[in-house]
Amino acid sequence: MEKTASGVQSLDRALNLLELLADAxxxxxxxxxEAATGLPLPTIHRLIxxxxxxxxVRQEPSKRYALGPRLIRLGETASRALGSFAGRHHLAALASGIGETANMAVLEGDAVVYVAQVPSEHSMRMFTEVGRRVQPHCTGVGKAVLAQLRDDQVLALLARTGMPAKTTRTHTDPHALLSELNEVRDQGWALDDAEQEIGVRCVAVPLTGAPTLAAISVSGPxxxxxxxxxxxxxxxxxxxxxxxxxxxxxxRQR
Structure with missing residues:
Protein backbone atom coordinates (compact mmCIF):
# COMPACT_ATOMS: atom_id res chain seq x y z
CA MET A 1 0.00 0.00 0.00
CA GLU A 2 1.57 3.26 -1.14
CA LYS A 3 2.03 5.91 1.51
CA THR A 4 2.71 9.63 1.47
CA ALA A 5 4.47 11.76 4.06
CA SER A 6 1.12 12.29 5.80
CA GLY A 7 -0.18 8.72 5.59
CA VAL A 8 -1.91 6.41 3.13
CA GLN A 9 -2.02 7.88 -0.37
CA SER A 10 -5.56 6.75 -1.19
CA LEU A 11 -6.85 8.34 2.02
CA ASP A 12 -5.08 11.61 1.23
CA ARG A 13 -6.58 11.59 -2.26
CA ALA A 14 -10.10 10.87 -1.00
CA LEU A 15 -9.90 13.67 1.55
CA ASN A 16 -8.63 16.01 -1.16
CA LEU A 17 -11.69 15.18 -3.25
CA LEU A 18 -13.93 16.17 -0.33
CA GLU A 19 -12.05 19.45 0.03
CA LEU A 20 -12.43 20.14 -3.70
CA LEU A 21 -16.17 19.49 -3.52
CA ALA A 22 -16.47 21.88 -0.59
CA ASP A 23 -14.42 24.57 -2.34
CA ALA A 24 -16.59 24.22 -5.44
CA GLU A 34 -9.99 14.98 -12.92
CA ALA A 35 -8.91 18.42 -14.14
CA ALA A 36 -8.52 19.75 -10.60
CA THR A 37 -6.46 16.83 -9.29
CA GLY A 38 -4.57 15.58 -12.33
CA LEU A 39 -5.43 12.03 -11.26
CA PRO A 40 -6.52 9.39 -13.80
CA LEU A 41 -10.28 9.18 -14.21
CA PRO A 42 -10.42 5.49 -13.12
CA THR A 43 -8.65 6.43 -9.86
CA ILE A 44 -11.10 9.24 -9.18
CA HIS A 45 -14.05 6.99 -10.00
CA ARG A 46 -12.81 4.33 -7.57
CA LEU A 47 -12.33 6.85 -4.76
CA ILE A 48 -15.68 8.53 -5.38
CA VAL A 57 -20.50 11.77 -1.17
CA ARG A 58 -23.77 11.37 -3.09
CA GLN A 59 -24.54 11.32 -6.80
CA GLU A 60 -27.14 13.80 -7.98
CA PRO A 61 -29.63 13.10 -10.80
CA SER A 62 -27.52 15.43 -12.96
CA LYS A 63 -24.61 12.96 -12.53
CA ARG A 64 -22.69 15.52 -10.50
CA TYR A 65 -21.15 14.38 -7.24
CA ALA A 66 -21.96 16.29 -4.06
CA LEU A 67 -21.03 16.19 -0.40
CA GLY A 68 -23.02 13.53 1.42
CA PRO A 69 -25.25 13.61 4.50
CA ARG A 70 -22.87 11.61 6.67
CA LEU A 71 -20.60 14.65 6.80
CA ILE A 72 -23.30 16.57 8.69
CA ARG A 73 -22.84 14.53 11.86
CA LEU A 74 -19.06 14.83 11.64
CA GLY A 75 -19.28 18.57 11.09
CA GLU A 76 -21.69 19.13 13.95
CA THR A 77 -19.61 17.03 16.33
CA ALA A 78 -16.42 18.84 15.32
CA SER A 79 -18.17 22.20 15.73
CA ARG A 80 -19.19 21.34 19.27
CA ALA A 81 -15.71 20.08 20.15
CA LEU A 82 -14.06 23.22 18.75
CA GLY A 83 -16.52 25.57 20.40
CA SER A 84 -18.08 26.79 17.16
CA PHE A 85 -21.66 26.32 18.37
CA ALA A 86 -21.01 28.19 21.60
CA GLY A 87 -19.03 30.82 19.73
CA ARG A 88 -21.65 31.79 17.17
CA HIS A 89 -23.99 33.37 19.71
CA HIS A 90 -21.23 35.59 21.07
CA LEU A 91 -19.89 36.39 17.60
CA ALA A 92 -23.37 37.43 16.46
CA ALA A 93 -23.56 39.90 19.34
CA LEU A 94 -20.11 41.23 18.45
CA ALA A 95 -20.92 41.63 14.77
CA SER A 96 -24.13 43.44 15.64
CA GLY A 97 -22.63 45.66 18.31
CA ILE A 98 -19.42 46.63 16.53
CA GLY A 99 -20.77 46.45 13.00
CA GLU A 100 -17.94 44.34 11.59
CA THR A 101 -17.27 40.67 10.88
CA ALA A 102 -16.61 38.61 14.02
CA ASN A 103 -14.37 35.53 13.94
CA MET A 104 -13.27 32.67 16.16
CA ALA A 105 -10.11 30.66 15.48
CA VAL A 106 -8.14 27.87 17.14
CA LEU A 107 -4.57 26.65 16.87
CA GLU A 108 -4.40 23.35 15.00
CA GLY A 109 -0.89 22.04 14.58
CA ASP A 110 1.15 24.99 13.34
CA ALA A 111 -1.78 26.80 11.72
CA VAL A 112 -4.69 28.89 12.89
CA VAL A 113 -8.07 27.64 11.68
CA TYR A 114 -11.21 29.77 11.56
CA VAL A 115 -13.95 27.68 13.20
CA ALA A 116 -16.79 30.21 13.40
CA GLN A 117 -17.70 33.50 11.80
CA VAL A 118 -20.58 35.96 11.70
CA PRO A 119 -20.23 38.40 8.80
CA SER A 120 -21.07 42.07 9.06
CA GLU A 121 -23.93 43.60 7.13
CA HIS A 122 -21.42 45.35 4.88
CA SER A 123 -20.79 43.82 1.46
CA MET A 124 -16.98 43.76 1.59
CA ARG A 125 -15.67 40.19 1.51
CA MET A 126 -12.32 39.41 3.14
CA PHE A 127 -9.98 36.44 3.17
CA THR A 128 -11.45 34.90 6.32
CA GLU A 129 -13.95 32.06 6.08
CA VAL A 130 -14.82 29.10 8.25
CA GLY A 131 -12.37 26.25 7.75
CA ARG A 132 -9.62 28.44 6.32
CA ARG A 133 -6.13 27.71 7.64
CA VAL A 134 -3.63 30.56 7.92
CA GLN A 135 -0.19 31.04 9.38
CA PRO A 136 -0.45 32.74 12.76
CA HIS A 137 2.31 35.35 12.43
CA CYS A 138 0.29 37.68 10.19
CA THR A 139 -3.23 37.61 11.64
CA GLY A 140 -4.79 39.13 14.73
CA VAL A 141 -6.22 35.83 15.96
CA GLY A 142 -2.89 34.17 15.22
CA LYS A 143 -0.96 36.63 17.36
CA ALA A 144 -3.54 36.36 20.15
CA VAL A 145 -3.06 32.59 20.10
CA LEU A 146 0.75 32.74 19.88
CA ALA A 147 0.81 35.09 22.87
CA GLN A 148 -0.54 32.20 24.96
CA LEU A 149 2.60 30.15 24.19
CA ARG A 150 6.10 30.48 25.62
CA ASP A 151 8.67 32.27 23.47
CA ASP A 152 10.58 29.04 22.81
CA GLN A 153 7.38 27.38 21.60
CA VAL A 154 6.67 30.32 19.29
CA LEU A 155 10.20 30.22 17.84
CA ALA A 156 9.94 26.47 17.26
CA LEU A 157 6.64 26.92 15.43
CA LEU A 158 8.02 29.75 13.29
CA ALA A 159 11.08 27.65 12.44
CA ARG A 160 8.76 24.98 11.05
CA THR A 161 6.44 27.31 9.13
CA GLY A 162 8.62 30.23 8.15
CA MET A 163 7.27 33.79 8.09
CA PRO A 164 6.33 34.57 4.49
CA ALA A 165 5.26 38.14 3.81
CA LYS A 166 1.61 38.42 2.78
CA THR A 167 1.89 42.20 2.44
CA THR A 168 4.62 44.79 2.89
CA ARG A 169 3.47 45.16 6.52
CA THR A 170 3.85 41.49 7.50
CA HIS A 171 6.35 40.62 10.24
CA THR A 172 9.16 38.49 8.79
CA ASP A 173 11.59 38.74 11.73
CA PRO A 174 10.79 36.26 14.54
CA HIS A 175 12.36 38.43 17.23
CA ALA A 176 10.33 41.47 16.17
CA LEU A 177 7.23 39.29 16.40
CA LEU A 178 8.25 38.09 19.88
CA SER A 179 8.53 41.71 20.97
CA GLU A 180 5.01 42.38 19.71
CA LEU A 181 3.70 39.24 21.42
CA ASN A 182 5.05 40.56 24.73
CA GLU A 183 2.98 43.69 24.14
CA VAL A 184 -0.04 41.51 23.37
CA ARG A 185 0.39 39.70 26.69
CA ASP A 186 0.66 43.01 28.56
CA GLN A 187 -2.24 44.82 26.90
CA GLY A 188 -4.51 41.81 26.35
CA TRP A 189 -5.21 42.29 22.65
CA ALA A 190 -3.53 41.83 19.26
CA LEU A 191 -3.65 43.79 16.02
CA ASP A 192 -3.33 42.80 12.38
CA ASP A 193 -2.80 46.10 10.60
CA ALA A 194 -2.97 45.15 6.91
CA GLU A 195 -0.47 42.33 7.52
CA GLN A 196 -2.59 39.59 5.93
CA GLU A 197 -4.58 41.67 3.47
CA ILE A 198 -4.00 45.26 2.36
CA GLY A 199 -6.71 47.61 3.56
CA VAL A 200 -8.00 45.27 6.27
CA ARG A 201 -7.51 45.70 10.01
CA CYS A 202 -8.28 43.08 12.65
CA VAL A 203 -8.43 43.38 16.44
CA ALA A 204 -8.26 40.13 18.43
CA VAL A 205 -8.22 38.90 22.02
CA PRO A 206 -7.25 35.48 23.40
CA LEU A 207 -9.72 33.08 25.00
CA THR A 208 -7.56 32.77 28.10
CA GLY A 209 -8.33 29.61 30.03
CA ALA A 210 -10.39 28.00 27.26
CA PRO A 211 -10.01 24.23 26.76
CA THR A 212 -8.03 24.82 23.56
CA LEU A 213 -5.79 27.65 22.36
CA ALA A 214 -8.23 30.04 20.72
CA ALA A 215 -9.02 33.68 20.04
CA ILE A 216 -11.84 35.86 18.75
CA SER A 217 -11.62 38.98 16.62
CA VAL A 218 -13.44 41.58 14.61
CA SER A 219 -12.15 42.50 11.17
CA GLY A 220 -13.01 45.03 8.52
CA PRO A 221 -11.68 47.77 6.26
CA ARG A 252 -16.26 20.58 28.56
CA GLN A 253 -17.39 19.76 32.13
CA ARG A 254 -20.78 18.38 31.08
Whole structure:
Protein backbone atom coordinates (compact mmCIF):
# COMPACT_ATOMS: atom_id res chain seq x y z
CA MET A 1 0.00 0.00 0.00
CA GLU A 2 1.57 3.26 -1.14
CA LYS A 3 2.03 5.91 1.51
CA THR A 4 2.71 9.63 1.47
CA ALA A 5 4.47 11.76 4.06
CA SER A 6 1.12 12.29 5.80
CA GLY A 7 -0.18 8.72 5.59
CA VAL A 8 -1.91 6.41 3.13
CA GLN A 9 -2.02 7.88 -0.37
CA SER A 10 -5.56 6.75 -1.19
CA LEU A 11 -6.85 8.34 2.02
CA ASP A 12 -5.08 11.61 1.23
CA ARG A 13 -6.58 11.59 -2.26
CA ALA A 14 -10.10 10.87 -1.00
CA LEU A 15 -9.90 13.67 1.55
CA ASN A 16 -8.63 16.01 -1.16
CA LEU A 17 -11.69 15.18 -3.25
CA LEU A 18 -13.93 16.17 -0.33
CA GLU A 19 -12.05 19.45 0.03
CA LEU A 20 -12.43 20.14 -3.70
CA LEU A 21 -16.17 19.49 -3.52
CA ALA A 22 -16.47 21.88 -0.59
CA ASP A 23 -14.42 24.57 -2.34
CA ALA A 24 -16.59 24.22 -5.44
CA UNK A 25 -19.73 24.92 -3.45
CA UNK A 26 -20.68 21.30 -2.85
CA UNK A 27 -20.78 19.48 -6.19
CA UNK A 28 -18.62 18.71 -9.24
CA UNK A 29 -18.52 16.42 -12.26
CA UNK A 30 -15.94 13.64 -12.51
CA UNK A 31 -14.25 15.48 -15.38
CA UNK A 32 -13.92 18.57 -13.19
CA UNK A 33 -12.37 16.52 -10.40
CA GLU A 34 -9.99 14.98 -12.92
CA ALA A 35 -8.91 18.42 -14.14
CA ALA A 36 -8.52 19.75 -10.60
CA THR A 37 -6.46 16.83 -9.29
CA GLY A 38 -4.57 15.58 -12.33
CA LEU A 39 -5.43 12.03 -11.26
CA PRO A 40 -6.52 9.39 -13.80
CA LEU A 41 -10.28 9.18 -14.21
CA PRO A 42 -10.42 5.49 -13.12
CA THR A 43 -8.65 6.43 -9.86
CA ILE A 44 -11.10 9.24 -9.18
CA HIS A 45 -14.05 6.99 -10.00
CA ARG A 46 -12.81 4.33 -7.57
CA LEU A 47 -12.33 6.85 -4.76
CA ILE A 48 -15.68 8.53 -5.38
CA UNK A 49 -17.43 5.15 -5.46
CA UNK A 50 -16.03 4.35 -2.01
CA UNK A 51 -17.05 7.76 -0.65
CA UNK A 52 -20.56 7.31 -2.05
CA UNK A 53 -20.82 3.83 -0.52
CA UNK A 54 -19.94 5.26 2.90
CA UNK A 55 -22.27 8.24 2.65
CA UNK A 56 -19.65 10.97 2.46
CA VAL A 57 -20.50 11.77 -1.17
CA ARG A 58 -23.77 11.37 -3.09
CA GLN A 59 -24.54 11.32 -6.80
CA GLU A 60 -27.14 13.80 -7.98
CA PRO A 61 -29.63 13.10 -10.80
CA SER A 62 -27.52 15.43 -12.96
CA LYS A 63 -24.61 12.96 -12.53
CA ARG A 64 -22.69 15.52 -10.50
CA TYR A 65 -21.15 14.38 -7.24
CA ALA A 66 -21.96 16.29 -4.06
CA LEU A 67 -21.03 16.19 -0.40
CA GLY A 68 -23.02 13.53 1.42
CA PRO A 69 -25.25 13.61 4.50
CA ARG A 70 -22.87 11.61 6.67
CA LEU A 71 -20.60 14.65 6.80
CA ILE A 72 -23.30 16.57 8.69
CA ARG A 73 -22.84 14.53 11.86
CA LEU A 74 -19.06 14.83 11.64
CA GLY A 75 -19.28 18.57 11.09
CA GLU A 76 -21.69 19.13 13.95
CA THR A 77 -19.61 17.03 16.33
CA ALA A 78 -16.42 18.84 15.32
CA SER A 79 -18.17 22.20 15.73
CA ARG A 80 -19.19 21.34 19.27
CA ALA A 81 -15.71 20.08 20.15
CA LEU A 82 -14.06 23.22 18.75
CA GLY A 83 -16.52 25.57 20.40
CA SER A 84 -18.08 26.79 17.16
CA PHE A 85 -21.66 26.32 18.37
CA ALA A 86 -21.01 28.19 21.60
CA GLY A 87 -19.03 30.82 19.73
CA ARG A 88 -21.65 31.79 17.17
CA HIS A 89 -23.99 33.37 19.71
CA HIS A 90 -21.23 35.59 21.07
CA LEU A 91 -19.89 36.39 17.60
CA ALA A 92 -23.37 37.43 16.46
CA ALA A 93 -23.56 39.90 19.34
CA LEU A 94 -20.11 41.23 18.45
CA ALA A 95 -20.92 41.63 14.77
CA SER A 96 -24.13 43.44 15.64
CA GLY A 97 -22.63 45.66 18.31
CA ILE A 98 -19.42 46.63 16.53
CA GLY A 99 -20.77 46.45 13.00
CA GLU A 100 -17.94 44.34 11.59
CA THR A 101 -17.27 40.67 10.88
CA ALA A 102 -16.61 38.61 14.02
CA ASN A 103 -14.37 35.53 13.94
CA MET A 104 -13.27 32.67 16.16
CA ALA A 105 -10.11 30.66 15.48
CA VAL A 106 -8.14 27.87 17.14
CA LEU A 107 -4.57 26.65 16.87
CA GLU A 108 -4.40 23.35 15.00
CA GLY A 109 -0.89 22.04 14.58
CA ASP A 110 1.15 24.99 13.34
CA ALA A 111 -1.78 26.80 11.72
CA VAL A 112 -4.69 28.89 12.89
CA VAL A 113 -8.07 27.64 11.68
CA TYR A 114 -11.21 29.77 11.56
CA VAL A 115 -13.95 27.68 13.20
CA ALA A 116 -16.79 30.21 13.40
CA GLN A 117 -17.70 33.50 11.80
CA VAL A 118 -20.58 35.96 11.70
CA PRO A 119 -20.23 38.40 8.80
CA SER A 120 -21.07 42.07 9.06
CA GLU A 121 -23.93 43.60 7.13
CA HIS A 122 -21.42 45.35 4.88
CA SER A 123 -20.79 43.82 1.46
CA MET A 124 -16.98 43.76 1.59
CA ARG A 125 -15.67 40.19 1.51
CA MET A 126 -12.32 39.41 3.14
CA PHE A 127 -9.98 36.44 3.17
CA THR A 128 -11.45 34.90 6.32
CA GLU A 129 -13.95 32.06 6.08
CA VAL A 130 -14.82 29.10 8.25
CA GLY A 131 -12.37 26.25 7.75
CA ARG A 132 -9.62 28.44 6.32
CA ARG A 133 -6.13 27.71 7.64
CA VAL A 134 -3.63 30.56 7.92
CA GLN A 135 -0.19 31.04 9.38
CA PRO A 136 -0.45 32.74 12.76
CA HIS A 137 2.31 35.35 12.43
CA CYS A 138 0.29 37.68 10.19
CA THR A 139 -3.23 37.61 11.64
CA GLY A 140 -4.79 39.13 14.73
CA VAL A 141 -6.22 35.83 15.96
CA GLY A 142 -2.89 34.17 15.22
CA LYS A 143 -0.96 36.63 17.36
CA ALA A 144 -3.54 36.36 20.15
CA VAL A 145 -3.06 32.59 20.10
CA LEU A 146 0.75 32.74 19.88
CA ALA A 147 0.81 35.09 22.87
CA GLN A 148 -0.54 32.20 24.96
CA LEU A 149 2.60 30.15 24.19
CA ARG A 150 6.10 30.48 25.62
CA ASP A 151 8.67 32.27 23.47
CA ASP A 152 10.58 29.04 22.81
CA GLN A 153 7.38 27.38 21.60
CA VAL A 154 6.67 30.32 19.29
CA LEU A 155 10.20 30.22 17.84
CA ALA A 156 9.94 26.47 17.26
CA LEU A 157 6.64 26.92 15.43
CA LEU A 158 8.02 29.75 13.29
CA ALA A 159 11.08 27.65 12.44
CA ARG A 160 8.76 24.98 11.05
CA THR A 161 6.44 27.31 9.13
CA GLY A 162 8.62 30.23 8.15
CA MET A 163 7.27 33.79 8.09
CA PRO A 164 6.33 34.57 4.49
CA ALA A 165 5.26 38.14 3.81
CA LYS A 166 1.61 38.42 2.78
CA THR A 167 1.89 42.20 2.44
CA THR A 168 4.62 44.79 2.89
CA ARG A 169 3.47 45.16 6.52
CA THR A 170 3.85 41.49 7.50
CA HIS A 171 6.35 40.62 10.24
CA THR A 172 9.16 38.49 8.79
CA ASP A 173 11.59 38.74 11.73
CA PRO A 174 10.79 36.26 14.54
CA HIS A 175 12.36 38.43 17.23
CA ALA A 176 10.33 41.47 16.17
CA LEU A 177 7.23 39.29 16.40
CA LEU A 178 8.25 38.09 19.88
CA SER A 179 8.53 41.71 20.97
CA GLU A 180 5.01 42.38 19.71
CA LEU A 181 3.70 39.24 21.42
CA ASN A 182 5.05 40.56 24.73
CA GLU A 183 2.98 43.69 24.14
CA VAL A 184 -0.04 41.51 23.37
CA ARG A 185 0.39 39.70 26.69
CA ASP A 186 0.66 43.01 28.56
CA GLN A 187 -2.24 44.82 26.90
CA GLY A 188 -4.51 41.81 26.35
CA TRP A 189 -5.21 42.29 22.65
CA ALA A 190 -3.53 41.83 19.26
CA LEU A 191 -3.65 43.79 16.02
CA ASP A 192 -3.33 42.80 12.38
CA ASP A 193 -2.80 46.10 10.60
CA ALA A 194 -2.97 45.15 6.91
CA GLU A 195 -0.47 42.33 7.52
CA GLN A 196 -2.59 39.59 5.93
CA GLU A 197 -4.58 41.67 3.47
CA ILE A 198 -4.00 45.26 2.36
CA GLY A 199 -6.71 47.61 3.56
CA VAL A 200 -8.00 45.27 6.27
CA ARG A 201 -7.51 45.70 10.01
CA CYS A 202 -8.28 43.08 12.65
CA VAL A 203 -8.43 43.38 16.44
CA ALA A 204 -8.26 40.13 18.43
CA VAL A 205 -8.22 38.90 22.02
CA PRO A 206 -7.25 35.48 23.40
CA LEU A 207 -9.72 33.08 25.00
CA THR A 208 -7.56 32.77 28.10
CA GLY A 209 -8.33 29.61 30.03
CA ALA A 210 -10.39 28.00 27.26
CA PRO A 211 -10.01 24.23 26.76
CA THR A 212 -8.03 24.82 23.56
CA LEU A 213 -5.79 27.65 22.36
CA ALA A 214 -8.23 30.04 20.72
CA ALA A 215 -9.02 33.68 20.04
CA ILE A 216 -11.84 35.86 18.75
CA SER A 217 -11.62 38.98 16.62
CA VAL A 218 -13.44 41.58 14.61
CA SER A 219 -12.15 42.50 11.17
CA GLY A 220 -13.01 45.03 8.52
CA PRO A 221 -11.68 47.77 6.26
CA UNK A 222 -9.08 50.04 7.83
CA UNK A 223 -11.33 52.97 7.01
CA UNK A 224 -14.01 51.64 9.36
CA UNK A 225 -11.85 49.95 11.99
CA UNK A 226 -9.69 52.99 12.60
CA UNK A 227 -6.90 53.11 15.16
CA UNK A 228 -9.11 55.49 17.13
CA UNK A 229 -11.82 52.82 17.48
CA UNK A 230 -9.54 50.22 19.05
CA UNK A 231 -10.06 51.56 22.58
CA UNK A 232 -13.81 51.17 22.00
CA UNK A 233 -13.57 47.70 20.44
CA UNK A 234 -11.17 45.97 22.84
CA UNK A 235 -13.37 46.06 25.99
CA UNK A 236 -16.32 44.67 24.01
CA UNK A 237 -14.13 41.87 22.65
CA UNK A 238 -12.71 41.07 26.08
CA UNK A 239 -16.16 40.88 27.64
CA UNK A 240 -17.34 38.54 24.88
CA UNK A 241 -14.18 36.44 25.26
CA UNK A 242 -14.76 36.03 29.00
CA UNK A 243 -18.37 34.91 28.48
CA UNK A 244 -17.42 32.54 25.66
CA UNK A 245 -14.59 31.02 27.70
CA UNK A 246 -17.02 30.35 30.55
CA UNK A 247 -19.39 28.66 28.11
CA UNK A 248 -16.61 26.51 26.66
CA UNK A 249 -15.48 25.43 30.11
CA UNK A 250 -19.05 24.54 31.01
CA UNK A 251 -19.47 22.48 27.84
CA ARG A 252 -16.26 20.58 28.56
CA GLN A 253 -17.39 19.76 32.13
CA ARG A 254 -20.78 18.38 31.08
Missing amino acids: GGSMRLAEL KSLVHNGY SGRITMGRISEIVPVLQEAAARLTDDLRGD
